Amino acid sequence: MPLLEVNNLEVCFGLRQGSVTALRDISFQLERGERLGIVGESGAGKSVLGFSIINLISRPGFINKGEVLFEGKNLAALKNKEMRTIRGNRIAMIFQDPMMTLNPVLTIGDQMVECLRAHRKISKQDARVISLQKLKQVYIPSPDTRLDQYPHELSGGMRQRIVIAIGLLLDPDLIIADEPTTALDVTIQAEIMELMVELCERNNVALILITHDLGVVSEVTQRTIVMYAGRVIEEGPTKEIINDAQHPYTQGLINALPQMALPGQRLNQIRGTMPGLNDLPSGCAFSPRCDYVLPACHEAIPALTKSGGCNVACHLVTEQNNLSEVNE
Amino acid sequence: MSQPASLLKINNLHKRFSISGDFLDQLSFKGGKITRTQEHVHAINGISLDVKKGEALCVVGESGCGKSTVARTVMNLLRPSEGEIHYAGKRIDNLSHRALLPYRKQMQMIFQNPYASLNPRMTINQALHEPVKFHNPKWSHGQVLDKVHEVMEAVGVDPSWGVRFPHEFSGGQRQRISIARALAVEPEFIVADEPISALDVSIQAQVLNLLMDAQAERDLTYLFITHDLSVVEHFGTRVAVMYLGTLCELADTKELFSNPRHPYTKALLSAIPKLSDDREPPIKLTGEVPTPVNLPSGCVFHGRCPYANERCTQEIPQLKPDGTTMVACHGIDEGRL
Numbered sequence: 001m002p003l004l005e006v007n008n009l010e011v012c013f014g015l016r017q018g019s020v021t022a023l024r025d026i027s028f029q030l031e032r033g034e035r036l037g038i039v040g041e042s043g044a045g046k047s048v049l050g051f052s053i054i055n056l057i058s059r060p061g062f063i064n065k066g067e068v069l070f071e072g073k074n075l076a077a078l079k080n081k082e083m084r085t086i087r088g089n090r091i092a093m094i095f096q097d098p099m100m101t102l103n104p105v106l107t108i109g110d111q112m113v114e115c116l117r118a119h120r121k122i123s124k125q126d127a128r129v130i131s132l133q134k135l136k137q138v139y140i141p142s143p144d145t146r147l148d149q150y151p152h153e154l155s156g157g158m159r160q161r162i163v164i165a166i167g168l169l170l171d172p173d174l175i176i177a178d179e180p181t182t183a184l185d186v187t188i189q190a191e192i193m194e195l196m197v198e199l200c201e202r203n204n205v206a207l208i209l210i211t212h213d214l215g216v217v218s219e220v221t222q223r224t225i226v227m228y229a230g231r232v233i234e235e236g237p238t239k240e241i242i243n244d245a246q247h248p249y250t251q252g253l254i255n256a257l258p259q260m261a262l263p264g265q266r267l268n269q270i271r272g273t274m275p276g277l278n279d280l281p282s283g284c285a286f287s288p289r290c291d292y293v294l295p296a297c298h299e300a301i302p303a304l305t306k307s308g309g310c311n312v313a314c315h316l317v318t319e320q321n322n323l324s325e326v327n328e
Numbered sequence: 329m330s331q332p333a334s335l336l337k338i339n340n341l342h343k344r345f346s347i348s349g350d351f352l353d354q355l356s357f358k359g360g361k362i363t364r365t366q367e368h369v370h371a372i373n374g375i376s377l378d379v380k381k382g383e384a385l386c387v388v389g390e391s392g393c394g395k396s397t398v399a400r401t402v403m404n405l406l407r408p409s410e411g412e413i414h415y416a417g418k419r420i421d422n423l424s425h426r427a428l429l430p431y432r433k434q435m436q437m438i439f440q441n442p443y444a445s446l447n448p449r450m451t452i453n454q455a456l457h458e459p460v461k462f463h464n465p466k467w468s469h470g471q472v473l474d475k476v477h478e479v480m481e482a483v484g485v486d487p488s489w490g491v492r493f494p495h496e497f498s499g500g501q502r503q504r505i506s507i508a509r510a511l512a513v514e515p516e517f518i519v520a521d522e523p524i525s526a527l528d529v530s531i532q533a534q535v536l537n538l539l540m541d542a543q544a545e546r547d548l549t550y551l552f553i554t555h556d557l558s559v560v561e562h563f564g565t566r567v568a569v570m571y572l573g574t575l576c577e578l579a580d581t582k583e584l585f586s587n588p589r590h591p592y593t594k595a596l597l598s599a600i601p602k603l604s605d606d607r608e609p610p611i612k613l614t615g616e617v618p619t620p621v622n623l624p625s626g627c628v629f630h631g632r633c634p635y636a637n638e639r640c641t642q643e644i645p646q647l648k649p650d651g652t653t654m655v656a657c658h659g660i661d662e663g664r665l
């Protein structure tokens with residue numbers, strides 16, 4: 001049994017202007033100890049997916065369809081109380097906004113101790129020792145002093161490292177990390193990513209890493225999901241996706257990296273912007289921006305189809321595969 | 329050829345934060361006497377820097393080294409503990425709120441945290457209209473709308489988002505809204521604190537192109553804080569590398585990337601994540617990460633530097649020219665690096 005299995009997940013937001021669908025038909029599996037990257041356009045639904053897995057979508061958002069099986073148990077149907085014991089204890093989430101985890105009126109130490117004691121029967125002193133040790137693991141300088149400081153007294157990057165340390169407190173089986181190193185400089189980012197990989201390997205912990213840093217994805221994860229406008233549009237081994245992207249959006253993403261343009265020259269941006277969730281075009285959501293559109297692209301939503309070692313949702317790719325099959 | 333004039337000058341800037349709580353918390357009973365101790369975070373320790381008109385000066389450095397603090401003191405959101413800030417030849421760090429007003433339009437800041445920089449109770453339209461109206465009191469409603477529309481389009485903010493509130497948007501979408509807000513009042517100088525870290529690559533490309541266009545068209549000047557070195561290499565004219573509240577290297581972008589001098593800069597460049605697997609392993613820094621509460625003596629980097637010697641542990645290295653680069657390192661000064 002896979003550790004996590006997401007089947008046909010659909011998440012909506014009920015807004016004044018009517019309801020919008022933020023995630024459509026998302027399915028994937030994650031094995032124990034596996035490291036999965038999720039990349040994609042800003043607003044594509046990556047964070048919403050992270051929240052949905054741990055059933056933290058709150059009004060006006062709701063899970064409309066589908067299931068999230070964690071060791072076979074459907075988290076989407078769990079009562080709040082049961083969910084709370086799984087969250088934190090078995091699944092840790094590191095949020096994109098560190099202040100979602102940190103309470104501004106409590107010191108770092110108090111928050112960590114409280115979190116530990118909510119899930120385990122240990123003394124305050126022991127909890128403090130563990131907290132200190134986790135802060136050291138994420139390279140917080142003078143951790144003793146930091147324990148007695150408030151979140152606003154720390155730099156952006158330190159807050160994020162504290163959030164990571166809190167995520168690691170309870171030795172979870174699955175870590176969902178939403179842009180965990182976005183605010184960090186590369187030397188610390190490298191150290192923390194190495195630490196996370198090491199922790200995952202040593203304790204067989206699975207990791208879902210949401211990030212837009214393709215460099216980090218390629219160094220940390222084994223498999224990658226690319227999202228666009230609420231859907232999975234490409235999925236497969238990270239190496240294949242980075243070196244040989246098939247979907248025109250994924251190709252555009254890699255081509256937009258600063259390394260792909262000469263210094264001082266304009267970067268290769270993908271023309272246009274991602275459509276709003278409530279005015280998606282018919283057919284492929286990427287079609288208004290795509291250089292390769294076929295008539296079929298305006299008519300039907302391309303299904304995720306096997307192509308090479310990956311699954312790709314693109315009419316062009318399907319058509320090319322059909323052609324080469326005929327030729328053989 | 330004359331050198332372009334400096335738009336912003338930072339002179340020997342220091343910033344300390346007290347972290348000992350209020351008066352009673354500072355008292356302690358030691359050796360039979362009541363003593364008062366105050367602890368400080370030494371966030372910035374003597375930084376001098378000038379930003380020339382029309383350039384994009386990038387500031388990079390370890391998390392917590394004081395980049396945001398520099399940005400906030402430049403913008404007068406924090407008072408320096410020592411030192412001065414000059415803008416267009418005038419000292420601005422000691423001005424009253426009123427005297428600062430004219431500068432508020434010319435200098436805009438994009439904040440690091442897109443979650444905290446937008447007022448949660450204002451719709452996107454309100455957030456964008458307000459500063460334009462404030463700084464252009466004579467404009468008609470139509471002119472304000474046009475301007476707001478123009479910047480929204482430029483940063484890829486869908487005008488239909490206008491009626492919604494910040495919490496309804498993703499991190500990247502919020503950051504684009506903050507960028508639109510900064511550009512809407514047509515400033516001449518922008519302090520951008522990690523403006524694109526929260527954006528995905530394709531939007532990053534869009535926003536960077538936009539910032540470069542604005543620079544070319546309107547001679548905009550940037551103080552640009554980021555830890556993404558590939559962005560720096562692409563966008564920056566000069567780079568300032570900071571470590572623990574001090575400047576360790578200041579160089580033209582090309583020179584910094586082709587010929588980094590300071591050992592910390594070298595480690596930084598080697599740690600850039602790469603898409604290919606065949607890169608050299610990054611230089612690993614060992615040693616305890618130092619703290620701005622108890623600043624190390626001598627060179628702030630000596631505890632983690634593979635080349636530190638006796639002198640490095642005692643004497644603070646000064647920024648000195650080495651070719652066109654300015655670098656603060658005894659090893660380079662002594663010619664052993």
Ligand SMILES: Nc1ncnc2c1ncn2[C@@H]1O[C@H](COP(=O)(O)OP(=O)(O)OP(=O)(O)O)[C@@H](O)[C@H]1O
Nearest residue numbers: 013022042043044045046047048496497498499500
């Ligand atoms: N509370 C909410 N109310 C309405 N819409 C929402 C809400 N939260 C998210 N959305 C919408 O859902 C979509 C997906 O948002 P999400 O935060 O998952 O994006 P993301 O992929 O994480 O982007 P980023 O890379 O910018 O963080 C966005 O279009 C956003 O506007």
Ligand SMILES: Nc1ncnc2c1ncn2[C@@H]1O[C@H](COP(=O)(O)OP(=O)(O)OP(=O)(O)O)[C@@H](O)[C@H]1O
Nearest residue numbers: 153154155156157345371391392393394395396397
């Ligand atoms: N209000 C404050 N009170 C006490 N200490 C503070 C305060 N603001 C910042 N500091 C401290 O000053 C130092 C520099 O912080 P700053 O936010 O400038 O770092 P930074 O270089 O922007 O880091 P990052 O890349 O993580 O954002 C840190 O040690 C931080 O803890």
Ligand code: SF4
Nearest residue numbers: 284287290297314315
């Ligand atoms: S399905 Fe068509 S429009 Fe969509 S990405 Fe593929 S080729 Fe382009």
Ligand SMILES: [Mg+2]
Nearest residue numbers: 047096498499
């Ligand atoms: Mg997000």
Ligand SMILES: [Mg+2]
Nearest residue numbers: 156395396440
């Ligand atoms: Mg900062």
